Amino acid sequence: MSVFRSRPALRWLVPAAAAVVVIGGGAAAGTIVASADPSLPERSAAQLLVDVQNAKVDGFSGTVVQTADLGLPSLPGVTSGAGSSEIMNLVAGSNTARVWYAGEDKARLALMGTLGETDVIRNGSDVWMWRSADSSATHFKLPADKAGKPAKPQALPSGVPSTPQEAADAALAAIDPTTAVTTTGAAKVAGRDAYELVLSPRDTASLVGQVRLAIDAEKHIPLGVDVYAKGANNPAVRVAFQQVSFEVPDAEQFTFNPPPGTKVTEPSEADIAEERAKATTPEAEKAQKEAAEGTKVVGKGWTSVLVAKMPKGDDAKADNGAAGAAGQLDAIVGTLPKTSGTWGSGRLLTSALFSALITDDGRILVGAVAPEKLYEAAGK
Amino acid sequence: MSAVEVSGVPATPVRRVSTRFLRSELRLIAVRRRNQVGLAALAAVPIVLAVAMKVAAPDTSDRPGGGPDFFAQITGNGFFVALAALGVELGLFLPIAIAMLAGDAVAGEANQGTLRYLLTVPVGRTRLLAVKYAGIVAGAFLAPLVVAVSGLVIGLILFGGGDVTLLSGTQVGFGEALLRLLGVCLFLGVCLSALGALGLFLSTLTEQPMGATIALTMLTVASFVLQQIPQLDWLHPYLLTRHWQDFGELLRDPVSFDALTPGLLSAGAYILVFLSAAWARFAGRDITS
Known part of the structure; x- marks a missing residue:
């Protein structure tokens, strides 16, 4: 301390060092995550696709962050002014959602807003949508025959090959003329090791440079998607888990009882059928x-x-x-x-x-x- | 630097640090008339708000999302008066209260000419600064609590209590809701303490308490404004007020404490940097007034 006493100017080194550590620490934390290269056994693109199709998780919960930086020009009424923030966040900002999943018929998605939340909760044949902004809830009942059946994974090509391996090969063959599919060593998403599947358009006229799909190395579910514009170093659109846990969430996450004072709309099956009939007039x-x-x-x-x-x-x-x-x-x-x-x-x-x-x-x-x-x- | 500082070093290393200075500082803050009036003004806002909602309430429920956050729920449950008041006052009233305390801390003493007398008592400058900051922190935690308690009392009187609906649409008992409200107050206390650290630094730069107060208020408002400009999103993570609204995380179900971490880290970083800057400035400068 005697140095500080004889040369008071040196004291300023302390806050300066603190600022450097704080700001540098924040920046470094980001780069370390980005450049971390866990060593994983090599897997080909086809193997990864098979993994994804065979992935079976009993449940998970986590936080998903979507960020977008599309480089849009400033549009009056859209990119500025209050009230447009929700739309704006989709194209130039970030959205955070929390997800809970426990099997096909139990899922909950909560879209976080500042001091607000929109929830979509599925529990068996009940689907609830809750908006905290106006305390309103919508209740759908899924038809019984659909409720039990697991949804078909959309990744499957229409030919429905008999084994996942065939399916993966068929999918790769189908997109091969337009797309180069490669894998990178590995990536880290939400602190978990992941394989990266890289899709790059063969047609150089496309503005899309790369689409990177991060697949969890252990659980084989997709952890994130990055879309890069051509020649860009940062993704234009990114949807990825920020934090994920593979413990099956408690059943209470999926129960929803509309609180008193809530406006509940309950479109009955008849209403839905009517809507459908209207659409086919x-x-x-x-x-x-x-x-x-x-x-x-x-x-x-x-x-x-x-x-x-x-x-x-x-x-x-x-x-x-x-x-x-x-x-x-x-x-x-x-x-x-x-x-x-x-x-x-x-x-x-x-x-x-x-x-x-x-x-x-x-x-x-x-x-x-x-x-x-x-x-x-x-x-x- | 001076005989004052040398004598501030304890003569024997085992001497217990006396809390007398801290107690005297807290008493000084508490009896200052402007602080009492300021606290009363903070407490008055929820009362005005609740009475206004009581007198002219009904039409808000028809408009979706009518009024600022939590306003629509007030008529249903008095608990939300406290939250709505905190949300409203966080924009300006609470920062001004902290700015007033921080401005007084060092610049106020200098302005009154009492700083040099204060330094003649055997107290090191670092300790003086620590005590001043402790006073600001006490204010930073007390202010949101006063607003919350005042809001709760008037809300319960005018609208009654009962189970509280959280942002996630689940209901919790009033007791748990109170616990969450306390959590909100503590989180805001940490945020305002970070503001206080910046204020203490500003206070060491000038001898005009008003200057420090106004500068800190302007910085707060500027931070809120910059936060609204999407073109400056690279700057947003560094803004002081960036995470203040995160207190809403405590009103979700289940509570994600991870979501509070950025706010607490950011506050910690501000406290670290600006307290050390205040120390560098204050301990190294000549006191002439």
Whole structure:
């Protein structure tokens, strides 16, 4: 301490060192996690796919964080202002959810908000949705025949091969023309060792650089997905477990009793059937058909471009909310940069992962490609 | 630096550290009229809020998410008056209260010319700073507690109690809810202590207590504003007020204490850096007033 007494200026080294340690410590913690390379026995892409299909967990719980940085231009009414934060968080921010899972018929997802929460809880044939913001709950009853049956894993290709190995081979073969599938050594997600399956588009015109899927080395369930834009070092979209535990959660996590004072909506089976009937009325079918006619996909694989007709201006029929939304949409479109070419003219939205073109003749083109590809598709 | 500091070193190493200085500091803070009035103002906010809700309540339940957080639930359960009041006061009232205490801590003494007399008693400067900070911390924990207790009392009188609905839609008994409210107050106490550390540092920079108070209030408001700007998201993890709203984690079911860790770590980092900065500044400067 005598040094400090004779040279008071040296005392400032203490807070400076503290600041460096604190800030550096925070940054280092991030990089250590990222660069950690646990040594795992090698597994091929096909083996990993088999693992995922055979994965059997009795239950788990954890925290999932979704972050997005799509590099969108600033859009008035969307990227700024209060009240838009929820939408905004999906494209340029982060969302946190907690999940609990105990078998096929017991699951709970809680989407965290600041001082709020939205829960979706499935317990047997009961499905509850709870929103703390307005203390409302919605109760669905699953039809008995569906409730017992486990959902078919969506990863299975339609041919339904007899063994997982065949299925994996078939899946790899199916995507091989468009996608290079490789594995990296290993990764660490939520403190667990994981294999990484890397999908990279063979078509260099795609804006997507890589899709990385982290698969738990022990339990074989996916722990995270990162989507990288081409040439980017940080993922544009990331959904990953921040923390995960493979203990089966208590049954009480899945019981939900609407607290008193809650507005409970309970769409009965009859209501659902009615909705379904409405959707299949001739007019609705016609509208769907019209929409389908205007919609087509140009191109293949990663560089396919979706071409659709903009919804027609039938604002008179729509209620106030929809009209307001449409007006807002117009306002947003109005701020986008104008562009024109041999294909016509329109407005362009570009981001790190996708581009969208809204032409003046009422078409909308979207794809994970550079704008030039969109112009090409628009000219067809 | 001076004879004062040398004599502050205990003559015999076994001498027990007396709490007299700390007690005198706490008494000084407690009897200061402006502190009493400030505390009364903090306690008045939940009362005003509850009475207003009682007089003009019914229409809030129709609007989804009407009013700020927890307002809609107030009419159903008086418990939420405390939470709503804490949420409202966290934005400005509580930080101002801490800024006032912190401004007084060193700059106030310097302004009154009492700092040099204080240093003539056999007390080291480091110890003086520690005692001053202890006073601020006491205030930081007391202030949210006062708001919560005042809110609870008026809420129970006007709206009654009963089982409390948590953010997750589950209900807990009133006793457990009180425990959670205490947890919220303690968490906010830690957050405000971090603010107090920054305030103590500012207080050592000036001889005008008002300057330190205003600077700290402005920094708090600026931090809240910066937090709202999405383009500055790289800065957000470092902001002082970043994790203050995390107190809501204690109102979920089950409580995830992991979610509180970032807030506590951030507060700890602020305390560490700015207390040591305050020490570097204060112990090394000449006291002229």
